[in-house]
Amino acid sequence: MHKPHVTVAAIVTCQNKFLLVKERDKHTGEICYNQPAGHLEAHETVSEAASRELYEETGLTLSPSHLVGIYNLHATNGVHYMRFSFAFSCAEQLPPSPIDSDIISAHWFSLDAIKELPLRSPLVLKCIEDHLAGHAYPLSLIYQ
Structure with missing residues (x-):
């Protein structure tokens, strides 16, 4: 039976900048950039998982405003x-302070700078563009 990997990502904005983490891609070994992101763990909601990943990868404690x-x-x-x-x-x-040892560092970037970075996946930029386009769904959309 096919089962997709459920992942979460935190799109963190402040003063027209986005927070990305620098990491090594586990499949290619290349350095790349990603939103603070990771897998859903047992007994947590997807929004809790996003907050946990944000904390582990940047040291920041924030709550999501919307999906x-x-x-x-x-x-x-x-x-x-x-x-x-x-x-x-x-x-x-x-100032981010990563706790997860897989994260090399975390930095704030402008959209133009992000477009020049080696990104972990095309979803990094797609999610930012959707956010900037006003995609905003209430957290209550997800029955948790």
Whole structure:
């Protein structure tokens, strides 16, 4: 039976910048950039998973304001991902301090700078563009 990997991503914005993490792709070994993101764990909701991943990968404790979208991706590594992307915002660009040892660093980037980075997946930019286009669905859309 086929089962997609359920993942979550945190789209964090502040003063027209987006928070991305620098990491090494486990399949290619290449350095790349991603939203704070990861897999859904047992006994947590997808929004709780997004907040947990944000904390583990940046040290920031924030709550999502809304769902940006649900994305279906058959990745080049052969894995099928179902990604839930959530919007987070903060009043100031807090300095990130990653806790997860897989994260090399975390930084704030403008949209133009992000377009020049090696991204983990095409969903990184797609989720940001959807957020900027006003895609915003209430958290209550997901029965949790």
